[in-house]
Amino acid sequence: MTIVRRATVDDASSIARVHVETWRASYAGILPDSALVKMSADRQRSSWSRVLNRLEGHQTVLVAEAASGVIGFGSCGSMRAGSGLAYRGEVFTLYVDTDHQGQGAGKGLLAALFRSLIEQGMNSALLWVLAANPAQFFYQAMGGNRVAERHELLWGATLPEIGYGWADLSRTVGAGGPCSVS
Ligand SMILES: CC(C)(COP(=O)(O)OP(=O)(O)OC[C@H]1O[C@@H](n2cnc3c(N)ncnc32)[C@H](O)[C@@H]1OP(=O)(O)O)[C@@H](O)C(=O)NCCC(=O)NCCS
Numbered sequence: 001m002t003i004v005r006r007a008t009v010d011d012a013s014s015i016a017r018v019h020v021e022t023w024r025a026s027y028a029g030i031l032p033d034s035a036l037v038k039m040s041a042d043r044q045r046s047s048w049s050r051v052l053n054r055l056e057g058h059q060t061v062l063v064a065e066a067a068s069g070v071i072g073f074g075s076c077g078s079m080r081a082g083s084g085l086a087y088r089g090e091v092f093t094l095y096v097d098t099d100h101q102g103q104g105a106g107k108g109l110l111a112a113l114f115r116s117l118i119e120q121g122m123n124s125a126l127l128w129v130l131a132a133n134p135a136q137f138f139y140q141a142m143g144g145n146r147v148a149e150r151h152e153l154l155w156g157a158t159l160p161e162i163g164y165g166w167a168d169l170s171r172t173v174g175a176g177g178p179c180s181v182s
Pocket of ligand 1: 130
């Protein structure tokens, strides 16, 4: 059984492991190989420790945990400035360990992130995904609408990204909504 809970600083190592593994598996052929090779779980652990130690009031980091330990994580908060779009919240990260994908953890995490945004008074959300990432079809299945495009400079490569928007999170996670979980 998998549960979703708030992350603590003690989860930094597990989050870092999932982060590096999923980036290497998901972004091979999309992001420069040299950057993926250079990724280090140790640096990610330091970075996640900093984030978890200094969470601002509007920010949430969640982990999905199975009997084997942390198998996924996600984070959200107020929408970052600069997009010009009228959404209140933003999902910053969502990653599920490759061995555990397709078993409901991503949906559970996304629903919990949306609930956290609703609790903070944010009933709409935006999420950016690399245009080459098949995860965008997951976001469509979760009721997201393709609302924007942009180009981001990531590790020396300029890559197209697609913005997915949810205009009414209560409806999305409510009974019968595309992201409702039992
Ligand atoms: C994208 C991701 C978070 C989805 O999580 P997951 O645990 O694999 O997905 P779930 O098992 O919760 O799937 C929920 C639903 O979405 C569907 N789905 C999942 N991935 C999908 C995809 N790539 N394309 C279409 N549908 C998809 C499932 O079929 C399922 O449908 P159902 O509710 O009708 O059964 C996960 O696969 C992942 O971490 N991928 C690699 C990293 C990544 O790209 N993250 C996103 C960065 S923006």
